[in-house]
Amino acid sequence: MTDALINLTRGVPPMEVLPVEDMIKASEAAFNNDGPNLLQYTHAPGYPPLIKLLAERYEVAPERIFTGNSSLEVMDFITRILLKPGLRAFAESPSYDRANTLLLRSGAEVVGIPMEADGVNLAAFEAELKKGAPKLVYIIADFQNPMGTTTSEAKRRQIAKWAKEYDFYIAEDAPYRMLRYKGKDVPTFLSMAPERVFHMGSLSKLLAPGLRLGFVIAPEDQVKKLITWATDTYIGPVGPSQGMVYEYFRMGLFDANVEKLKKIYAPRLEALEKAVKKYIPGATFPTPEGGFFISLILPEGNTMDNLLKRAPEVNLKITDGRGFYLNPADGDRFLRIPFCTLSPEQIDEAMKRLSTILVNK
Numbered sequence: 001m002t003d004a005l006i007n008l009t010r011g012v013p014p015m016e017v018l019p020v021e022d023m024i025k026a027s028e029a030a031f032n033n034d035g036p037n038l039l040q041y042t043h044a045p046g047y048p049p050l051i052k053l054l055a056e057r058y059e060v061a062p063e064r065i066f067t068g069n070s071s072l073e074v075m076d077f078i079t080r081i082l083l084k085p086g087l088r089a090f091a092e093s094p095s096y097d098r099a100n101t102l103l104l105r106s107g108a109e110v111v112g113i114p115m116e117a118d119g120v121n122l123a124a125f126e127a128e129l130k131k132g133a134p135k136l137v138y139i140i141a142d143f144q145n146p147m148g149t150t151t152s153e154a155k156r157r158q159i160a161k162w163a164k165e166y167d168f169y170i171a172e173d174a175p176y177r178m179l180r181y182k183g184k185d186v187p188t189f190l191s192m193a194p195e196r197v198f199h200m201g202s203l204s205k206l207l208a209p210g211l212r213l214g215f216v217i218a219p220e221d222q223v224k225k226l227i228t229w230a231t232d233t234y235i236g237p238v239g240p241s242q243g244m245v246y247e248y249f250r251m252g253l254f255d256a257n258v259e260k261l262k263k264i265y266a267p268r269l270e271a272l273e274k275a276v277k278k279y280i281p282g283a284t285f286p287t288p289e290g291g292f293f294i295s296l297i298l299p300e301g302n303t304m305d306n307l308l309k310r311a312p313e314v315n316l317k318i319t320d321g322r323g324f325y326l327n328p329a330d331g332d333r334f335l336r337i338p339f340c341t342l343s344p345e346q347i348d349e350a351m352k353r354l355s356t357i358l359v360n361k
């Protein structure tokens with residue numbers, strides 16, 4: 001096989017969008033303006049000017065903001081202050097595999113609620129609620145990883161209502177929310193039930209993952225608990241990253257970068273939808289309006305074991321879809337395809353190659 005390997009496993013930004021020159025400027029400004037403080041121990045919840053800036057952007061009190069080294073770390077801290085063995089947590093099924101791991105690691109019982117094209121199945125959610133209310137519900141409401149779907153406003157309102165009635169928290173993980181290529185924003189869970197929601201954001205997909213900077217907007221009493229946990233864990237987050245990101249925002253570069261990313265990613269999503277329809281018409285997939293992923297339900301007769309065995313024959317690297325499900329067998333025909341790192345030509349070629357190892361396509 002001479003054609004180069006095409007990697008369909010990585011939901012990361014392509015190397016060419018990482019803004020090296022601008023980050024050099026931002027880091028120079030950060031060290032010039034506040035070097036000693038950034039190099040000294042920081043304190044949870046993070047660099048005060050950055051906290052203030054985020055509070056202004058999200059129009060919330062600064063006391064409701066906590067920053068950490070990546071949103072995954074913030075999610076880990078949330079599971080630690082809320083969950084323990086004997087409690088329940090709900091997650092979408094399928095969901096982000098690392099988040100599932102964090103939920104499971106808490107020792108809580110983790111229940112997967114089946115996903116539909118507009119969010120979780122509410123009847124299944126309610127049936128589980130009646131068996132026992134969860135302490136935490138983890139939802140990626142915008143351009144879900146792995147499915148690419150967005151939870152409808154009606155479903156958000158119902159779940160927010162249940163959160164108040166059944167006294168659970170919603171972890172609204174929103175790293176892709178700003179990467180919308182078409183359609184209109186759906187109101188956040190945060191706007192519907194601010195006293196019940198941990199709204200997480202991340203700079204990984206909007207700026208650069210290597211900065212490891214994530215944050216959460218949460219009720220003040222919960223932020224206090226996160227601060228205690230973080231202080232006992234590492235005192236404070238990495239100062240230079242926080243200072244660089246602060247200056248990057250202050251230079252007015254952030255929103256322009258997001259716009260630039262949307263222009264690059266939107267045609268990639270279109271190319272993928274077109275290629276799937278052309279080469280694998282038997283596959284079904286929800287059509288995302290943003291984010292990083294499309295997910296295919298492959299035609300009957302295909303299995304992950306067979307696909308994983310055959311993908312190297314056509315120089316494709318794929319992700320085992322079973323890994324996104326708490327019940328792995330549910331993902332035997334589920335294939336997540338990240339489109340942001342690939343050019344439209346690579347996307348077309350990848351779907352062409354994939355079609356040659358599928359049955360009933």
Ligand SMILES: Cc1ncc(COP(=O)(O)O)c(C=O)c1O
Nearest residue numbers: 070071072096140145202204214
């Ligand atoms: C839903 C979701 N949450 C969190 C993350 C990780 O974000 P961070 O790099 O801030 O930990 C990802 C990355 O793929 C993701 O898809």
